[in-house]
Amino acid sequence: MIKEINVTEALSLNDALILDVRSEGEYNEATIPGAVNVPLLDNVERALVGTVYKKEGPAQARKLGLELVSPRLARWVEAVDRLACGRRVVLFCWRGGLRSHFAASVLDTMGFAVYRILGGYKAYRRYVNSYLGVEELPLKAVVIHGLTGVGKTALLRRLAEEGLPVLDLEGLARHRGSVYGKIGLPPSPSQKMFEGFIVRDLMAAEKKGIFIVECESRRLGNLLVPAVILRAMERGYRVLLYDTLENRVRRICQEYTRGPQQNVPALQEATSALEKYLGARRVAELNQLLAREKFDQVFSFLLTRHYDPLYKYPAEPSPDYDLCVPTADMDEAVSRVKRWIMSLPEYERVKGGELDGIGENTAGGPPGPRPVPGAG
Numbered sequence: 001m002i003k004e005i006n007v008t009e010a011l012s013l014n015d016a017l018i019l020d021v022r023s024e025g026e027y028n029e030a031t032i033p034g035a036v037n038v039p040l041l042d043n044v045e046r047a048l049v050g051t052v053y054k055k056e057g058p059a060q061a062r063k064l065g066l067e068l069v070s071p072r073l074a075r076w077v078e079a080v081d082r083l084a085c086g087r088r089v090v091l092f093c094w095r096g097g098l099r100s101h102f103a104a105s106v107l108d109t110m111g112f113a114v115y116r117i118l119g120g121y122k123a124y125r126r127y128v129n130s131y132l133g134v135e136e137l138p139l140k141a142v143v144i145h146g147l148t149g150v151g152k153t154a155l156l157r158r159l160a161e162e163g164l165p166v167l168d169l170e171g172l173a174r175h176r177g178s179v180y181g182k183i184g185l186p187p188s189p190s191q192k193m194f195e196g197f198i199v200r201d202l203m204a205a206e207k208k209g210i211f212i213v214e215c216e217s218r219r220l221g222n223l224l225v226p227a228v229i230l231r232a233m234e235r236g237y238r239v240l241l242y243d244t245l246e247n248r249v250r251r252i253c254q255e256y257t258r259g260p261q262q263n264v265p266a267l268q269e270a271t272s273a274l275e276k277y278l279g280a281r282r283v284a285e286l287n288q289l290l291a292r293e294k295f296d297q298v299f300s301f302l303l304t305r306h307y308d309p310l311y312k313y314p315a316e317p318s319p320d321y322d323l324c325v326p327t328a329d330m331d332e333a334v335s336r337v338k339r340w341i342m343s344l345p346e347y348e349r350v351k352g353g354e355l356d357g358i359g360e361n362t363a364g365g366p367p368g369p370r371p372v373p374g375a376g
Contacts, residue, residue: 003115004105008125010090011116011203014245017084021103022046022121026094030192032124033091033200038079040069040099060235062098077110090114096120103173125192131199136360138180140207141236142212147315148178148307149248149299150241151327152214164341165205167213170199175221178307179273182221183266184259194223200253222226235324237344239337240314240321243328245303252299266291271298277306 007241010018011032015363018035020027027037041049045068053061069076072202079087089112093099096119104116119121144152153170160166174188175181182188205211216225216234257263268287275283308315317324321339327333341347 002108005090005115005291006118008114009122013088013115014091016088016115017080019080019083019089019103020121021093021099023092026121030190030196031121032092033193033196036075036083038083040076040093040103041065046097046207058340065098065102071105074102074214080107080112084112084126086116090115090117092117092120092124094120095122103108124196128192128195129200130187130328131202132195132228134228136235137228137232139202139232140210140344141232141297142210142238142341143233143237143343144212144214144225144239144241145321146241146327147311147313148246148303150243151251151330152241152249153336154330155241155327155334156212156214159338159341160331162334162338165201165208165211165337167198167201167205167211167212167229168218169198169225172201173220173223174210175223177216177220180256182268182271183263183270190221190223191223195226198226198229207348209349210341210344212341227303237323238321239340240324241327241333242313242315242324243326244319245300245315248303249296249299253295256299257295260291262295264293269300274302274306283289 005013010347016022018032020030020031020035020037021040022037023039023041023043024037025043025046027039031037034271045065045329049061049065070127079123091103091107091114091274096117100116101118104114107114114244118171119126143156146152153168153176156166156168156171160168167203170176170181172189173194174185175235176183176185187193211232213229213233213236214301214368218230259266271286271290272283278286286298286301313376325333
């Protein structure tokens with residue numbers, strides 16, 4: 001029997017195959033995170049059915065859809081079976097219409113445990129918009145600050161491996177947030193997909209009471225960070241990472257020169273975008289150094305003459321932050337930050353569905369949040 005469930009119920013199911021039966025074009029634009037795509041109609045077929053629907057009505061459109069799907073229906077079921085591996089199937093289409101009705105009926109007939117999401121992907125988007133449309137999240141942010149190259153991303157990844165709730169905005173956006181942000185990275189997701197990833201990770205963090213995030217500006221490439229996340233950063237705890245210039249340059253070299261030709265053409269192109277800040281002559285000199293693979297000289301100049309003055313973070317401990325941690329020894333840095341986060345009054349303290357104690361400072365706990373400076 002087909003069970004119809006809402007988005008909240010669908011997202012709470014464990015050990016289920018989330019099946020997107022829309023066309024590959026719809027799926028590639030955005031889907032529910034974790035969903036797999038086994039389309040009933042491909043891009044061309046969907047367009048054909050839509051045209052018939054507009055010109056001849058729904059009855060003829062359904063007839064054409066059936067004619068297109070029928071010859072490969074057995075293979076479609078086999079594909080779903082391979083992916084499901086005996087699990088329940090939770091499926092959806094664009095708005096909970098004919099495609100999901102038909103797909104659910106076929107799978108139910110074939111003996112699958114089938115759930116259909118009411119309202120389809122449109123209902124999921126309403127859910128995401130509602131989640132991100134609040135004034136304040138039911139979570140406290142722990143915001144990681146520091147100059148370029150101190151290892152903020154590495155720290156976030158290590159904390160996630162330790163089981164702490166991390167919202168890696170740059171990782172989700174596949175963009176590092178500067179003119180060099182796309183070097184060596186795959187294409188960024190759509191804004192809708194980016195927001196879906198954010199909601200997924202925040203929902204996973206809810207039982208912990210906090211989420212850990214790097215301080216970011218409003219924009220990551222072409223993607224926008226939701227306003228509620230930025231507000232959470234402003235009200236969150238502040239952790240400063242710092243390290244020597246030598247170590248920072250070494251990290252940047254390791255990160256940005258991994259790729260064909262050590263990414264020299266891409267690095268030169270990105271450096272050229274700084275001409276209005278550095279001047280044409282200086283950019284030409286830097287690109288010549290890149291061509292000679294003098295990466296240390298280039299990155300050292302860019303840090304000391306451009307990025308450090310831009311972001312203005314301290315290169316040593318500062319009383320303006322709730323915790324200051326050197327990152328020369330990343331293992332020790334991860335351990336210190338982890339212990340400190342687990343001592344926070346909000347950590348794993350949830351009451352009545354909301355955090356218990358946000359904004360309070362218990363005896364012996366860390367100091368309260370302070371306003372955040374410009375993102376870095």
